[in-house]
Amino acid sequence: MDLNKLKEEVFKANLELVQYGLVLFTWGNVSAIDRENGLVVIKPSGVSYSEMKSEDMVVVDLDGNVVEGKLRPSSDTPTHLELYKSFKEIGGIVHTHSTYATGWSQAGIGIPILGTTHADYFNGQIPCTRDMNEAEVKGAYEKETGTVIIEAFKELNPMHVPGVIVKNHGPFTWGKNANDAVHNSVVLEELAKMAFIAKTIQPNASMNSLLTDKHFSRKHGKDSYYGQ
Amino acid sequence: MDLNKLKEEVFKANLELVQYGLVLFTWGNVSAIDRENGLVVIKPSGVSYSEMKSEDMVVVDLDGNVVEGKLRPSSDTPTHLELYKSFKEIGGIVHTHSTYATGWSQAGIGIPILGTTHADYFNGQIPCTRDMNEAEVKGAYEKETGTVIIEAFKELNPMHVPGVIVKNHGPFTWGKNANDAVHNSVVLEELAKMAFIAKTIQPNASMNSLLTDKHFSRKHGKDSYYGQ
Amino acid sequence: MDLNKLKEEVFKANLELVQYGLVLFTWGNVSAIDRENGLVVIKPSGVSYSEMKSEDMVVVDLDGNVVEGKLRPSSDTPTHLELYKSFKEIGGIVHTHSTYATGWSQAGIGIPILGTTHADYFNGQIPCTRDMNEAEVKGAYEKETGTVIIEAFKELNPMHVPGVIVKNHGPFTWGKNANDAVHNSVVLEELAKMAFIAKTIQPNASMNSLLTDKHFSRKHGKDSYYGQ
Amino acid sequence: MDLNKLKEEVFKANLELVQYGLVLFTWGNVSAIDRENGLVVIKPSGVSYSEMKSEDMVVVDLDGNVVEGKLRPSSDTPTHLELYKSFKEIGGIVHTHSTYATGWSQAGIGIPILGTTHADYFNGQIPCTRDMNEAEVKGAYEKETGTVIIEAFKELNPMHVPGVIVKNHGPFTWGKNANDAVHNSVVLEELAKMAFIAKTIQPNASMNSLLTDKHFSRKHGKDSYYGQ
Numbered sequence: 083m084d085l086n087k088l089k090e091e092v093f094k095a096n097l098e099l100v101q102y103g104l105v106l107f108t109w110g111n112v113s114a115i116d117r118e119n120g121l122v123v124i125k126p127s128g129v130s131y132s133e134m135k136s137e138d139m140v141v142v143d144l145d146g147n148v149v150e151g152k153l154r155p156s157s158d159t160p161t162h163l164e165l166y167k168s169f170k171e172i173g174g175i176v177h178t179h180s181t182y183a184t185g186w187s188q189a190g191i192g193i194p195i196l197g198t199t200h201a202d203y204f205n206g207q208i209p210c211t212r213d214m215n216e217a218e219v220k221g222a223y224e225k226e227t228g229t230v231i232i233e234a235f236k237e238l239n240p241m242h243v244p245g246v247i248v249k250n251h252g253p254f255t256w257g258k259n260a261n262d263a264v265h266n267s268v269v270l271e272e273l274a275k276m277a278f279i280a281k282t283i284q285p286n287a288s289m290n291s292l293l294t295d296k297h298f299s300r301k302h303g304k305d306s307y308y309g310q
Numbered sequence: 311m312d313l314n315k316l317k318e319e320v321f322k323a324n325l326e327l328v329q330y331g332l333v334l335f336t337w338g339n340v341s342a343i344d345r346e347n348g349l350v351v352i353k354p355s356g357v358s359y360s361e362m363k364s365e366d367m368v369v370v371d372l373d374g375n376v377v378e379g380k381l382r383p384s385s386d387t388p389t390h391l392e393l394y395k396s397f398k399e400i401g402g403i404v405h406t407h408s409t410y411a412t413g414w415s416q417a418g419i420g421i422p423i424l425g426t427t428h429a430d431y432f433n434g435q436i437p438c439t440r441d442m443n444e445a446e447v448k449g450a451y452e453k454e455t456g457t458v459i460i461e462a463f464k465e466l467n468p469m470h471v472p473g474v475i476v477k478n479h480g481p482f483t484w485g486k487n488a489n490d491a492v493h494n495s496v497v498l499e500e501l502a503k504m505a506f507i508a509k510t511i512q513p514n515a516s517m518n519s520l521l522t523d524k525h526f527s528r529k530h531g532k533d534s535y536y537g538q
Numbered sequence: 539m540d541l542n543k544l545k546e547e548v549f550k551a552n553l554e555l556v557q558y559g560l561v562l563f564t565w566g567n568v569s570a571i572d573r574e575n576g577l578v579v580i581k582p583s584g585v586s587y588s589e590m591k592s593e594d595m596v597v598v599d600l601d602g603n604v605v606e607g608k609l610r611p612s613s614d615t616p617t618h619l620e621l622y623k624s625f626k627e628i629g630g631i632v633h634t635h636s637t638y639a640t641g642w643s644q645a646g647i648g649i650p651i652l653g654t655t656h657a658d659y660f661n662g663q664i665p666c667t668r669d670m671n672e673a674e675v676k677g678a679y680e681k682e683t684g685t686v687i688i689e690a691f692k693e694l695n696p697m698h699v700p701g702v703i704v705k706n707h708g709p710f711t712w713g714k715n716a717n718d719a720v721h722n723s724v725v726l727e728e729l730a731k732m733a734f735i736a737k738t739i740q741p742n743a744s745m746n747s748l749l750t751d752k753h754f755s756r757k758h759g760k761d762s763y764y765g766q
Numbered sequence: 767m768d769l770n771k772l773k774e775e776v777f778k779a780n781l782e783l784v785q786y787g788l789v790l791f792t793w794g795n796v797s798a799i800d801r802e803n804g805l806v807v808i809k810p811s812g813v814s815y816s817e818m819k820s821e822d823m824v825v826v827d828l829d830g831n832v833v834e835g836k837l838r839p840s841s842d843t844p845t846h847l848e849l850y851k852s853f854k855e856i857g858g859i860v861h862t863h864s865t866y867a868t869g870w871s872q873a874g875i876g877i878p879i880l881g882t883t884h885a886d887y888f889n890g891q892i893p894c895t896r897d898m899n900e901a902e903v904k905g906a907y908e909k910e911t912g913t914v915i916i917e918a919f920k921e922l923n924p925m926h927v928p929g930v931i932v933k934n935h936g937p938f939t940w941g942k943n944a945n946d947a948v949h950n951s952v953v954l955e956e957l958a959k960m961a962f963i964a965k966t967i968q969p970n971a972s973m974n975s976l977l978t979d980k981h982f983s984r985k986h987g988k989d990s991y992y993g994q
Contacts, residue, residue, distance in 0.1 A: 106953070184881060188880035188963075191967060281967065
């Protein structure tokens, strides 16, 4: 895969986060992986979106060594790497502090599946990770953030639930590439807002699993019939 | 009726949904009917609003057969067709997943009539459909979505209550043409937001039916005196 | 006073409502009075803001007779006239269905004074009118809407509390001219939103009247010291 | 320090408040201090942001005497001066009535620390000041507003918690310069919104202090490793 093309994709995906209103200042990062060569392209740490250029994207290997680029990679890089190593089918990852999704993560509650909008993209609740313990927080914190995410997916298929909220932190989403991960990030924020409204109106709101299965399979898998 | 003119109307109405902030990505569709020839013009499925052209609109007959157009029609087409067959006076239909209206549908509660803004357009509560059963979900799901909407209007005049929320799904609105249906869709979302605010402040909020009748008749029917 | 100048002022004030996001479609109206000649300039009924021109503004006398203009005046004209007749110091009036203010009016609760932002403009709660009775709703409804507003100000100075919310309807604001009334309309909507947030966080929230008096007098009256 | 450069900085910082949607009309002010000469540059009182020019900024000494400028300084100037005198490390101050932060101040409750977004900037709860007493409100009110803020920081480091909400009023933030104070003001409003959402979903929401310390130290102090 052409690394410059991947840098361009990751760069544009980062800017899309701004256009969709998901990030303030430098609060967010996108990465993508070249599976063939085991290289990950990620946003540099703390660089303003308005000054950032495609060539500022940093290339790291799966052990976190910088392979290309003059800037330091995002401080969340070890989290991204853990996810790439564990979730073999994903090609891109997005992390934001988008407002409603972060609200749910601060509440410490997974985003409940209440409607077909949710079921079109996520085949069930968007899980919230467990509290991290002292060793995890004081140790390799960003790597351990990846560990608790992976733990939350022990019995879930990350391609069927392409996102998570990290407790007291915020959302991570992924997809087959950077663009897809951004798309899921926009969707997750909208779902978080809709669920906030629904639960405020009716705390007991819930959804029939029949409908969940129907909508997920309508858009995904061999029987899908949505789109062209 | 000129089908190209109808395609242009439906195309523009779809774009208006984006301008009014009612749709993300491809989440929404507008259709209009040529009653004389029994033909329905509808948005194609899963096509990006920024790439869509007027000539991409699909023409189907009332049995759902594609009569004109190279793309697949919206996956919600069977729902639109049921409504056109049952509600003889409507000329256009809109479906969105607009945020607050979807919030109410996920709460499973009809949008209560609490103010004159609501009564100016909808002569009573905006109903929420019942849960769909297994046969309906696993069978001709999109057609059955039309069935449960029609069932909710057994004792309601669809021209007096030009919209509905489908449980755990989202709103459908209609009107004498595509434009009018979009207008009602924008109104329904605003009413959903106002009702959310009012009910959060005062869970017992309600409205005198005297005032409902006054406002609805001020804008509709033989005694109307609003506008030019 | 130059009527064309007043028409221009009223026209521009109507457009400002759109710019500040206070109106959807044709849901709002502004008027201003020429006290010397007892003439009121008001927006025509149901005319789109994008097509409206300054010369479309309608001139009526205080009995509601159209004195100048080819279009019908706003259906809310009789409410405006009642207020001009009763509140002798006001020069402009605005009516909107702005979202949060309408939310409070649908809740049927006056907007509580909770902060200095409120006290800078309104010297106390923004009152909510009482329910209108059958005779009022079925009779001269728009005129009676003025009556219930005036009743709510029996013991209030309309220049110290330049606005009201009409129960199950929406806000009216006023000021020394059309511009000032629009300004108060923008403020009232912001106060309604702030009060919604504060009361959701803390239902018992309240404000010390010492602070109310301080802030109101800092900006108004002989001891004011805000501004240039 | 070049006073004209400081005026330009303060002027631009004021305009940024508008761009970030933190102020309506003239509701907000930014100042910066030249520590060497003991001079403070601040926005004039009640001047429209669209007409304001860099040279309109007012220069006062730490006793509040106008040293340069034709306009009256912001009525909040005495509050700014108290903070500069007490918090020796700060170089810029911002006051706004931003919506969610003002909501919390009207609720009379400090903004709880619930997430890493908060901990990245504020090392703990954002405190809410106590009620002001009669002597304070009727006396040197704006100066006393500074006093109650300082009182709230008796046991807090203002560089670790660079902001406060004044009860029934609104937020003040600060930083090493005007720009930094504006940045903290934008952050505080976002934190206020996130905390509103989280507490509405889960009234018992809280955050582990381990995580607070980790995130604050990741961005601040000798062991920081965020950014370039």
